[in-house]
Amino acid sequence: MKLLIRNGHVLDPFTGLDGISDVLVEDSRIVKVAEGIQETADQTIDASGSYVMPGFIDLHVHLRDPGLTHKETLETGGRAAARGGVTTMCAMPNTKPVTDMKEMVADLHRRAAEESPVHVIQLGAVTKGEMGEELSDIKGMAEAGCHAISEDGKSVMDASLYRKAMRIAKENGISVFAHCEDINMVEGGVMNAGAKAEELGVKGISNAVEDVIVARDILLAKETGVRLHLCHCSTADSVKMIAAAKKEGLPVTGEVCPHHFILSTDDIKENNGQYKMNPPLRSPEDVEALREGLKNGIMDVISTDHAPHAEEEKNLPMEKAFFGIVGLETSACLTYTELVEKGVLTPMQMAEKMSYNPAQILGLQDKGSISAGKTADIVVFDPAAEYRIDKNTFLSKGKNTPFDGYPVKGEVLYTIVDGAIVYAK
Structure with a gap:
């Protein structure tokens, strides 16, 4: 299973990468991070305008x-x-x-x-x-x-x-x-x-x-x-x-x-x-x-x-x-x-x-990074999304928060665990 994340702004504290790049995932691992990856993938995410960060x-x-x-x-x-x-x-x-x-x-x-x-x-x-x-x-x-x-x-x-x-x-x-x-x-x-x-x-x-x-x-x-x-x-x-x-x-x-x-x-x-x-x-x-x-x-x-x-x-x-x-x-x-x-x-x-x-x-050396060889735990985050927190939309059983109705900017679009998409907006 290959997943290609295209055109995202990759943020990797481990390597220092801070710029537009593609990320290629195969099975549970990140196999390549580079601009303009030419690979056929089973699934492609267009991350234009979004940050791609380690989960x-x-x-x-x-x-x-x-x-x-x-x-x-x-x-x-x-x-x-x-x-x-x-x-x-x-x-x-x-x-x-x-x-x-x-x-x-x-x-x-x-x-x-x-x-x-x-x-x-x-x-x-x-x-x-x-x-x-x-x-x-x-x-x-x-x-x-x-x-x-x-x-x-x-x-x-x-x-x-x-x-x-x-x-x-x-x-x-x-x-x-x-x-x-x-x-x-x-x-x-x-x-x-x-x-x-x-x-x-x-x-x-x-x-x-x-x-x-x-x-x-x-x-x-x-x-x-x-x-x-x-x-x-x-x-x-x-x-x-x-x-x-x-x-x-x-x-x-x-x-x-x-x-x-x-x-x-x-x-x-x-x-x-x-x-x-x-x-x-x-x-x-x-x-x-x-x-x-x-x-x-x-x-x-x-x-x-x-x-x-x-x-x-x-x-x-x-x-x-x-x-x-x-x-x-x-x-x-x-x-x-x-x-x-x-x-x-x-x-x-x-x-x-x-x-x-x-x-x-x-001590999780295979996590916390968007780089080749690391576990493909990744989040795609849209910094431009603006909305108000609504506790009634929470997937948690708990709704206890004083932030209900609070205006915020930034939203998770995709969450990827071991190379599989487990959440998509």
Whole structure:
């Protein structure tokens, strides 16, 4: 099976290619990237006026499968990912039951290959049941291809236990993905601490709740040598600490979600559960620091923290609503609209932060690039399309987003996984 993508503006962070070119795919691999390829193909895509980028890799997704499939499944999450240009996603382990054993990781990978149109990497929990008391089978889960361990949704508060987990992860060549939150400091908070929380009469969550664990985890990574990836960073001090870690040469990376680099507490006009997420939307100063961190390369990755919920779980005041926002179908258009169009990132940097850097963090040397020999995971993205986000069109079961009706520019036209078109506009 041959697929020819013609006349697209190819963006390849690996080779540095940034210009009009054709891409020839045979079976699951890219075989040639050049201008004016003269080949007979089984299928041809005219990508004129569009960017051709390596498929996006989302390091932070909640698929809710098993156990919470009224919110999302491998199949619905996979279709949502394909629509958003995501060709590989990392599924967090806070499922029901928690994914904390080799057999569970292996079974989820088997099911995902059958049910999801995109690649799924199932991460493993740090501790059994995410209870923070006893380590999971980290070695076994690494053998099953988990690529990273994470206690996402909470932090491992026992630093000694966490250090042991980091050492085992290091020994087995996998990363640690950290949700940085000192649970003892949350104190019932539901949004960022400050004037807006006081105005709405709700309890706040201070920046220190995140920052103290960022500092701790960086120091533990320094001691153990493990690759540490800091999830959904939301504060200015997180950016500063990651910058300091990089300056010291530590294997530390950080991600930012679109809701954190776009929205602030100023955008919360009422006590509305759609604005409740963890970590919370922060101050305009934090938002600016995150954007600057993305621009100057301190923050490596744009991920979604896609966290679908049923409508009855989100259409509530913040005190009662679940934490979380969906993002698989909106991350590309929001990134292009708010960062590329506004000159914060170049189109190449968008591809770097949404594909190449995540591939490097996961050790996926065959992904994150549009070059000969690489896996044919590709997205064709139209930067000229203008529309408003409509949650009712989402393929995800989750419709929980404050971006409903938000004007955006940029749309995924095709998503290609292993050389096969899995989504076409």
